[in-house]
Amino acid sequence: MKKRPIIIDTDPGIDDAVAIAIALFDETLDVRLLTTVSGNVSVDKVTDNLLRLLKFWGKSVRVAKGAQKPLIQIREDASSVHGSSGMDGYEFPAVTYENLIEEHAVVALRNELLESKEKITLVPIGPLTNIALLLSTYPEVKEKIEEIILMGGSAGRGNYGVLSEFNIGFDPEAAKIVFESGLKITMAGLDVGLKALVYHEDSLEIKAQNKTGEMIYALFQKYRGGSLKTGLKMYDSTAIAYLLNKDLFETVYTHVSIETEGTYTKGATLVDLKGYLKKEPNVTVCLDIKQEEFSVWLKEALAKCI
Ligand SMILES: [Ca+2]
Numbered sequence: 575m576k577k578r579p580i581i582i583d584t585d586p587g588i589d590d591a592v593a594i595a596i597a598l599f600d601e602t603l604d605v606r607l608l609t610t611v612s613g614n615v616s617v618d619k620v621t622d623n624l625l626r627l628l629k630f631w632g633k634s635v636r637v638a639k640g641a642q643k644p645l646i647q648i649r650e651d652a653s654s655v656h657g658s659s660g661m662d663g664y665e666f667p668a669v670t671y672e673n674l675i676e677e678h679a680v681v682a683l684r685n686e687l688l689e690s691k692e693k694i695t696l697v698p699i700g701p702l703t704n705i706a707l708l709l710s711t712y713p714e715v716k717e718k719i720e721e722i723i724l725m726g727g728s729a730g731r732g733n734y735g736v737l738s739e740f741n742i743g744f745d746p747e748a749a750k751i752v753f754e755s756g757l758k759i760t761m762a763g764l765d766v767g768l769k770a771l772v773y774h775e776d777s778l779e780i781k782a783q784n785k786t787g788e789m790i791y792a793l794f795q796k797y798r799g800g801s802l803k804t805g806l807k808m809y810d811s812t813a814i815a816y817l818l819n820k821d822l823f824e825t826v827y828t829h830v831s832i833e834t835e836g837t838y839t840k841g842a843t844l845v846d847l848k849g850y851l852k853k854e855p856n857v858t859v860c861l862d863i864k865q866e867e868f869s870v871w872l873k874e875a876l877a878k879c880i
Contacts, residue, residue, distance in 0.1 A: 585613030640679030743841030771805030
């Protein structure tokens with residue numbers, strides 16, 4: 575079977591770890607490259623976290639380290655959510671660097687895209703800094719990008735500011751560049767992330783499935799993206815879920831503008847459902863998710879891991 579080529583841009587991050595696990599062990603996906611970006615914690619820490627995960631799984635996918643800071647904004651990270659390492663809760667062996675390549679993520683993305691025979695789908699599950707730099711520096715890659723399926727944004731309220739979601743709020747200018755790129759974009763944001771939940775019983779099932787489940791279960795004990803009682807939010811896995819199983823989602827194709835000027839609303843994704851902005855649709859927005867089916871899908875997907 576022909577596998578679908580993808581590149582994941584990530585800032586692991588506990589929910590990133592779950593999303594990457596699913597992608598790496600899915601038989602229909604070919605993860606060509608992994609790139610890291612500053613977000614949940616510093617880019618050095620998230621890169622180390624990603625390398626630890628790959629070693630844990632025995633996967634040799636190449637990793638390229640990306641942007642250290644947002645394009646313009648000065649930001650603090652999300653270590654209050656993910657712990658100071660960004661992936662606290664499991665004792666990984668010491669990090670080693672055999673999967674890390676020398677090129678900067680933006681150069682590695684360019685090379686991978688231009689050298690690929692087929693178009694590649696980009697799956698950013700962190701702030702969009704690397705993708706914005708890529709599109710600005712090497713616009714010739716656009717014709718090699720099949721589509722962008724990203725985790726970020728919200729049609730409603732925020733989890734970073736009143737109206738801004740973390741990944742977009744962390745680097746709004748980067749998001750603006752990506753959303754205005756003319757590329758095919760799907761946004762899986764808080765509207766579905768807040769409903770993509772893992773409860774206590776689910777976590778026990780995941781733990782019992784395999785070694786990856788045990789590791790993820792340990793990370794869940796430190797994850798502050800919700801509680802096991804009220805449900806841990808698997809934000810990043812929603813982008814992978816959309817990639818693999820669109821039927822789980824209710825979507826609308828509409829215009830989304832990124833607020834970069836607002837006094838209180840910088841980083842808001844204005845999902846213009848009623849056409850106030852009088853602009854053409856540019857984004858497929860995931861507005862709802864079938865929660866029970868997502869939960870079943872997540873457990874089945876993680877069961878494919880080692
Ligand atoms: Ca992330």
